[in-house]
Every structure is written in C-alpha cells, then in structure tokens.
Amino acid sequence: MAPKRTATAAATTTKKKRDKRSLSELKTLGQQLLSSRAHINNLPLLLTYISPSSPPKYVVESILSLQSFFSPVLPSLPSSSKAAATNTADADADPELIYRTWLRSKFDELVKLLIVIAVSPQCEETVREVVLDTIMEFVKLGNGGKFCSALYKDLIRAIVYSSLEVEFLLESLVSTYFKYIDVRYFTFITVEKLCKSLESDNSSGDNVVIKGGDDSKASLECSIKKIHFILSNIPPLGNVDEKAAIEMWSADFLSKGGSGQEDAEHTEGENKQKKGEKSTKNDVSLGKVSKRMKPKFTKAWMSFLRLPLPLEVYKEVLIILHQGVIPYLSNPVMLCDFLTKSYDIGGVVSVMALSGLFILMTKYGLEYPNFYEKLYALLIPSIFMAKHRAKFFELLDSCLKSPLLPAYLAAAFTKKLSRLSLAVPPSGALVIIALVHNLLRRHPSINCLVHRESGKETNQDDKKSEQQCVSSDGNAGVASGVIRKKQGVDLFKNEASDPLMSNAMRSSLWEIDTLRHHYCPPVSRFVLSLENDLTVRAKTAEVMIGDFSSGSYATIFREEMRRRVKQVPLAFYKATPSSLFSESDFPGWTFNDDGSYEDAKEL
Structure with missing residues (x-):
C-alpha cells in the first residue's frame, strides 16, 4: 500500500505545481521541448494540461506545443502495434527505437485526450475547433506520412x-x-x-x-x-x-x-478509349x-x-x-x-x-406488380394538404402518362380524382382539374365519362365495354348485374381499393360539372377548359401540373389580387335582412320557430 500512497502523493504534488504555473511558464515549457531532447520530460507535463477541466488557454497552448513537436517526427514513429510488441526492457534493444516507441505511446495518449476533449460537454467551441484541426493534422501524417484511417x-x-x-x-x-x-x-x-x-x-x-x-x-x-x-x-x-x-x-x-494493379488497368483502359482526344491528368x-x-x-x-x-x-x-x-x-x-x-x-x-x-x-x-393499386389507394383528401404534395402530383401525372394504360385504370383514376374534388380545398380542385384534363386528352377511350346520356342503348354499350376490359385483365370475371335504370344513381364504388372493381367506366364526371358553380372564382373559370373537345389533340395542349401542385389559399388570393376586374357585381337590399339565408334558398324544406327542421313531403 505504501507505493500507492507515494504515487497518489506524487500526482497531488504534480497537480498543485500544474495549477501554480502561469501561461508564460507553459509557453516556456513548449519552447524548451521544441529546442532540444534534453527537455523531453516537458512532454508529459504538457499532457497533464490537456483535460476538459483545464482552463481553455492552457489547453490550447499545450495542444499547439505538442502538435509542433509531433508533426515532424510522426512519419518516422513506429506504429502502435509495433510499439506494443517492442520489449523496452531488452538490454540489447536499440536506444533510438526505445525512444521512438516511448514517443509513440505518448502520442497515442495525446490522441485519446484530444478525442475526449472533442466530445466533452465542458469544451468550448474555440477549443473544440483547435482540437479538430490538430486531430486531422495527425490523421494526415499518422500512418507513416499517409492517411491514418485508424485515427x-x-x-x-x-x-x-x-x-x-x-x-x-x-x-x-x-x-x-x-x-x-x-x-x-x-x-x-x-x-x-x-x-x-x-x-x-x-x-x-x-x-x-x-x-x-x-x-x-x-x-x-x-x-x-x-x-x-x-x-x-x-x-x-x-x-x-x-x-x-x-x-x-x-x-x-x-x-x-491500396488500389494497385486494379487502378493501373482502369487508367490504361480509359486512355485507350480516349485515344486521339485531348486528355488531362485530372480526367x-x-x-x-x-x-x-x-x-x-x-x-x-x-x-x-x-x-x-x-x-x-x-x-x-x-x-x-x-x-x-x-x-x-x-x-x-x-x-x-x-x-x-x-x-x-x-x-x-x-x-x-x-x-x-x-x-x-x-x-x-x-x-412492381401492384404499383397502380397502391398509387390508387394514396388518393385521399389529406394528400392535398401534405407537405410534399407538389412532387406527388407531378409524379402521379407522369405515372398516368403512358398510352398503354388500360382504359378501366385511366377511368378509375379520373373518377377518383373527380370525387375528391368535392372534399378538397380550392387549390386541390385546381390540381384535380389539371390532372383530369391531361387524362382525358391522353386517353380518348374514357371521354364517354364527360357526357353520358341515360338510355337503353347507351347502358348496353357501357356494360359491353366494361365486360370486355374486365375479361381482358384476366384477374376478375365478367361483371354481373344489370345497369339500373333509375335516374341519379352513380355506379362508381368510391370505397373500392382495387381500380378494377370501382365500376368507373359505368359512371360519369358529374362531380367536375358541379365545379362550374364553385364558390372560388379561379376554380369555376378553370373548369371551363374541360368543355373543349380534348380528343382533338392538335388544338389542345397538356396542362403543366407543376403550375398548380403547390397552390394554397395564399397563392389563389395573390393571383386574384393581381387580376384587373372590369365589372364588379354588387348586392344590396331594400330592407335589412333578418336571416343569413331565405327559405327560397332551400326548396323542399320548412323551418320552425324553435330551430328544428323536418323533411318536406316528396313532390
């Protein structure tokens, strides 16, 4: 136990001496270390100052002195593995080798201390920057003058x-x-x-x-x-x-x-390919x-x-x-x-x-076999408020661009988008109109969705066309059931996850027609572009989805503020209204004084 007490006492004495030294004395220790081997014992003293608890000025001064000392001799030092294998107690060992092995051990100690300081919460940013530069300088020369990947x-x-x-x-x-x-x-x-x-x-x-x-x-x-x-x-x-x-x-x-012969062969092959052309060393x-x-x-x-x-x-x-x-x-x-x-x-x-x-x-x-089914499932109202909706809509337009897309698939996406137009904000409605415009122009076979008349012949033709497209797929049987003759029934299955089973070819784009009376003027104006005959490709052009995909209430408002309006409609009342809406706005409904309502009888 006596030697341990002696070592502890010596460490305490060293710490006291270290604390009493001034910054100028610390600089003197570094200058002496750089001047002669006779002051090599200053190296362990300088290492004691490299600690997260030391004052930042002392740490920086010690690091700069030790970096100046180790940088010239580092390429000639043995590696850590060789230094560990060297028997310093051997009497026949080379004194110079023993000295350099000792320097290597002190260098490894220095590196460990620097890394500890670099990730220490007590370290200041200025000290951390000096530590990083010092470590990278050692990385540059630590492997016999080459890049030290281990460090x-x-x-x-x-x-x-x-x-x-x-x-x-x-x-x-x-x-x-x-x-x-x-x-x-x-x-x-x-x-x-x-x-x-x-x-x-x-x-x-x-x-x-x-x-x-x-x-x-x-x-x-x-x-x-x-x-x-x-x-x-x-x-x-x-x-x-x-x-x-x-x-x-x-x-x-x-x-x-480390590339060796492999790099030489690659370079020779490149030179043969570029024969007759000007080639620089950088190439x-x-x-x-x-x-x-x-x-x-x-x-x-x-x-x-x-x-x-x-x-x-x-x-x-x-x-x-x-x-x-x-x-x-x-x-x-x-x-x-x-x-x-x-x-x-x-x-x-x-x-x-x-x-x-x-x-x-x-x-x-x-x-990817089920790509379009998964893409179809992504069409939900929340997608029109997502952060990355702009890129999604552009990719959606690109995915539906191929002329080889089956008619039932194009119709399913078109109908799904038109149904979403009833539940999305105005910016989303503008994107939907642009997507539907492009789909109708690219796929003339689904233009029957634009205007479908009710009648026996039309219904039979629709049923025949859907049976053909379903049977050609091979994954489902012929559609069963007879088209219902009742007016106002949409056969489109909005809840279906499979586009094939959505019955989109037997429906129509009545949702898009409702956008003619949309409360937002840009939407009602833009939907008029679908009135053109999109099957005449020479007279129409595709809409750039990127112009509408990142829209919002703010962008619509800014565009409306820039428009020059020639005539502004004015609404006035001869008498002060007593309610927000009149009963004429709700035909078929009656309103009681107590605030409750009931359905009127069917006319």
Whole structure:
C-alpha cells in the first residue's frame, strides 16, 4: 500500500505545481521541448494540461506545443502495434527505437485526450475547433506520412457514440474537410463499419421506425441521426468540378492508397478509349477516384438503410434518395426492398417513397406488380394538404402518362380524382382539374365519362365495354348485374381499393360539372377548359401540373389580387335582412320557430 500512497502523493504534488504555473511558464515549457531532447520530460507535463477541466488557454497552448513537436517526427514513429510488441526492457534493444516507441505511446495518449476533449460537454467551441484541426493534422501524417484511417475512425466513432449532439464539431468537419476526396473515401468506410456495429447491437435487426422508449433506444436514435448527418452532407462526386474532385488531404491517396494493379488497368483502359482526344491528368484521376468511391458509397448507404431509422430521419432519407443517392450507387436496384417496404407503409411515407420507386421503375427496369393499386389507394383528401404534395402530383401525372394504360385504370383514376374534388380545398380542385384534363386528352377511350346520356342503348354499350376490359385483365370475371335504370344513381364504388372493381367506366364526371358553380372564382373559370373537345389533340395542349401542385389559399388570393376586374357585381337590399339565408334558398324544406327542421313531403 505504501507505493500507492507515494504515487497518489506524487500526482497531488504534480497537480498543485500544474495549477501554480502561469501561461508564460507553459509557453516556456513548449519552447524548451521544441529546442532540444534534453527537455523531453516537458512532454508529459504538457499532457497533464490537456483535460476538459483545464482552463481553455492552457489547453490550447499545450495542444499547439505538442502538435509542433509531433508533426515532424510522426512519419518516422513506429506504429502502435509495433510499439506494443517492442520489449523496452531488452538490454540489447536499440536506444533510438526505445525512444521512438516511448514517443509513440505518448502520442497515442495525446490522441485519446484530444478525442475526449472533442466530445466533452465542458469544451468550448474555440477549443473544440483547435482540437479538430490538430486531430486531422495527425490523421494526415499518422500512418507513416499517409492517411491514418485508424485515427480517423476513432474520431468518427467517438462523435457517433457520444451522448451529445456535438453539432458544431460535425458542422466543422463537414465544412472544412469533406471537400477532400480521401476524407470522403475513409468516411464511407468508417460509416459502414459503424452501421454494422449498431445493427449487431440492435436485437431486432429489422428496418423499423424508432418511436422512442428507454435510454438504449434514445442513444441508438442519437447515433443514427449523426450518421445520417454525415452521409447526407458528403458532396457526391458527380456534383463537383474536376479540380475539386481530386483535391486530397493526404497526397499519397491515389498513388499508394491500396488500389494497385486494379487502378493501373482502369487508367490504361480509359486512355485507350480516349485515344486521339485531348486528355488531362485530372480526367484520369477523376475516373480513378470515381471507380474507387462508388463501391464505398454504396456499402455505406446500404448499411445505413438497414438500421432502425427514426421517423424524422426516415422521411429525410426518402426525400434525398432519388437525387442524392440513387444516381451514385453501383446498382440502384439494391434499393428495391427498402423502397417497396416504404411504399407499403402508406400515408406520407408512401408519398415520399414514390419518387425513388418511380426512378427505379422507369430507368432501371424494376417491376412492381401492384404499383397502380397502391398509387390508387394514396388518393385521399389529406394528400392535398401534405407537405410534399407538389412532387406527388407531378409524379402521379407522369405515372398516368403512358398510352398503354388500360382504359378501366385511366377511368378509375379520373373518377377518383373527380370525387375528391368535392372534399378538397380550392387549390386541390385546381390540381384535380389539371390532372383530369391531361387524362382525358391522353386517353380518348374514357371521354364517354364527360357526357353520358341515360338510355337503353347507351347502358348496353357501357356494360359491353366494361365486360370486355374486365375479361381482358384476366384477374376478375365478367361483371354481373344489370345497369339500373333509375335516374341519379352513380355506379362508381368510391370505397373500392382495387381500380378494377370501382365500376368507373359505368359512371360519369358529374362531380367536375358541379365545379362550374364553385364558390372560388379561379376554380369555376378553370373548369371551363374541360368543355373543349380534348380528343382533338392538335388544338389542345397538356396542362403543366407543376403550375398548380403547390397552390394554397395564399397563392389563389395573390393571383386574384393581381387580376384587373372590369365589372364588379354588387348586392344590396331594400330592407335589412333578418336571416343569413331565405327559405327560397332551400326548396323542399320548412323551418320552425324553435330551430328544428323536418323533411318536406316528396313532390
């Protein structure tokens, strides 16, 4: 026990001496360390000041002195594994090797202290910025003068697993170092390993949405948010110019980064393809870098998407997936499971998954058998108030553009939209009119919905046409029943989830006709465009859905305020009215004095 008391007393004495030193004395210790090996014992003294509890000025001064000392000698130091294997007690060992092994141990201690300070809640932003710059300088030279991926991995791991948000640290890392191509490369590798580690720690291992819970779930959610921030802020290779694309933090990344013969063959193949054309060094480097980056980018994102994403992260991923991820994957079809599961969830998640799924179907040949049934199910009144409704309506218009779309399917979407026009705000009614306009123009076979006369011949023709379209599908039998002759009965089944069973071909667009008397003037004016014969394609044009998809009450009001009105209708009364509505406005109803009402007899 005596040696322990002696060590404790020595540590207490050292702490007291450290507290009594002034900032100028601390600078002197650093200058002596840099001047001669005779003052090498100043190195452990400077390390004692690198602590979250130390004054910020002392911490910064110590870091700057130690960085100036280690930067020149770091490439010549042995690796941590070799230093651990070296037997410093061996009498025959080289004194220089023993000295450098000791320096390596002190350097590893310094790095651990820097990472602790970087994620400490007591650390100030100015100190954290100095710490990050120092660590990245060591990353630049820590592997024998090349990029030290192990040190960089320890930094990212500490940031991700920290319970703090450390927003400043991540933003500094993104703004300062993610422009370097080798930093992005090793970031993808590190993120992939971290995601696999988090996935193994998560017992479920399934891609479900975290909705809160105990501390472990909260910690996992925090880590996933940080990984998402890192991945979403790495600029893709295709969005930067060639000079920026080959800008590297470590100069030996391309020539000695591990690609070897594979990169040499790729470069030779590129030179053969570009034979006879002017080719610069940047062109070859860009192709080489792109070849190495794409697999790492793909593995990092696919590992991340297998994690149990929080709901807000899930939505943000779906928003950027079609532009920021799919074009840069090695094989974008790998996302089909993730997107189809998202599309099957329903609601706003399905709306946001539609963009990525549509790209996979149109550009990469993905087959999704029940795509239109799921798209039909998304047409509910709440979709017209969703945040991402503009993109949804544009994609809906694109999905219904094909001339090979069956008539019953086009009719079902047209009728479903017209029924929704009775329950949506005016901005939604404008979008519906535009969509119906395009559907009627593209598919002349459904123009019978515009004006359907009641009669024996018409009913028989409608029944025959629907029987033909149903039997041609092969999934359902011939429609049963006889068309009811009763006036005013709509045979459309609005509650049906399958467009095939909606009976849309036996209905009409009477809902659109009611919009002629809509209380909002832009709606009543715009619906008049459907009076034109849309089957004459030479005299009509498609409506741009983007002009109406993001509308609201505010946009309609602004447009109405810009209009110049020549004549304004005025309403006046000779006598002051006693009620808001008169009885003539409600034919067939009688109103009692006590406020109750009853149905009038049928006339």
